[in-house]
Amino acid sequence: MGTPLINLDNISYQYEQTKALIDINLTIAEGDFLAIIGPNGSGKSTLLKIILGLLKPTKGEVLLFGKPATQFKDKERIGYVSQKSNSFNTGFPATVTEVVRSGLVKKTGLFHRYPANVAKQVKQALKSVGMDEFSMKNIGDLSGGQQQRVFIARALISNPNVLILDEPTVGVDSKNVKSFYNMLSHLNREHNITIVLVTHDVDAVSKSISHVACLNQRIHFHGFKNEMDQMSDEQLEAWYGHAVRKVDHQSEVKS
């Protein structure tokens, strides 16, 4: 196991009357490619928001790079790609370069201008996601998959150690989902970027990830992805909240 980068210690979170997360203990180590999966309303996005400091846990503590999240100042070490459809106005008059450059905002700091070599950094970030030819395009003119790549480039430009993605393939057509996950695998393996993503897309992501966390208010499983098959029917039922029948796609195809 690599060095722990993110530690969630007994985290609970409550939205007014609704309990969203209960006693979550989770460690994400350097080099992990972790998919957090679970049914709708299981608290996946809430968990990401707590890691990012967008929500304060009702109980428990978050450690980022060994420091309590409230004292952690190097935000540029954690890149974030939000759910495109929720947070981005497609009519915004901005080029891909302007969007990617804005990823340096925290690293540059308040009252400072972007560094002189910003154009080079933008080019490099776009190259790493295969979008360097689109630098002068308007962001709204790109397809959903291309926009998500640009947002990853925006997160990568500050050289983060961890990349956090919230449902990154929402709005991406199925043809491009596979190449999108291949690109994330490449970033994880070749650039040693720890990746944490929330998804519904269990099948599409399964080839790329190293670890899985099954969440439904509580963590019902966390471990290597190949160990997930060993989850008992009781564990699966507790995770989904109703009876679940396991289907082996491989054997179906064989038969």
Place this chain on the structure above:
Amino acid sequence: MIESILQYEFLQNAFASGLIIGFIAPLLGVFIVVRRLSLIADALSHVTLAGIAGSLYLSQSVGALALLNPLYLGIVASVTGSLFIERLRRLYKHYEELAIPIIMSAGLGFGAIFISLAEGFSSDLFSYLFGSVSAVSRQDLWIIIGIALIVIVFLSLFFKELFVLSFDEEYAKASGIPAKWIHVLFMIVTALVIAGSMRIVGILLVSSLMTLPVAAAMRISKSFKQAILLSLLFGELSVIVGLVSAFYLDLAPGGTIVVTSIIILLLTIFSKKIGSKGAVSE
């Protein structure tokens, strides 16, 4: 026209302040439009009306305040209104837009009371509602220069943070940008610009100078930088054409400036339509 400007101080004041407002209103307006806050500018202009009407009433009824520049109370009302809007937006978290009609009605309500309490400032009030070429004093010009300096300093310091906040607020917060404070400062600066602009454009039309040039620029801009430069160009063009025609035709400059902005907007809409038809037929 140039001879008249050189000869008369009121024209120097009007054109100098017009050119400054033609620059700062669309400059800030770009952020107002992309952050979908256009209606907030309208609400603030109505709150400014309450401040102006209150000041005009006080200057009539309290002898010591007879020489008080109504712009000061207008600024106070506008800034207070901006802070109230923020408070209400947080209070009605799921119905943020409610803050706009609440503040707008409050502004108009207080304005109407002060107007009916005082009698005999109808010509003054008309110039505040629709702007005036002759009403801008040297003191007003200095206030507008001061506001312009505040806008330029604010945007120079927070330009990149405002871009991120405008484009993707959640990402901005996750990046650790002090979004709340920058937004409050942004609202205060917006309130200052609205109060400063109303001498030329008038309270009822001030928000249009912040939105119409930007709406035209956004039709044809590919980048944020281009949107800003074109907004400034359209803003200045509207002010210059509007002020000159107001002077020669003896009209309220607020009206002529806004109509010029509308003509520019229509031209950009049609030019884009013609451009896209040309591209299709090719």
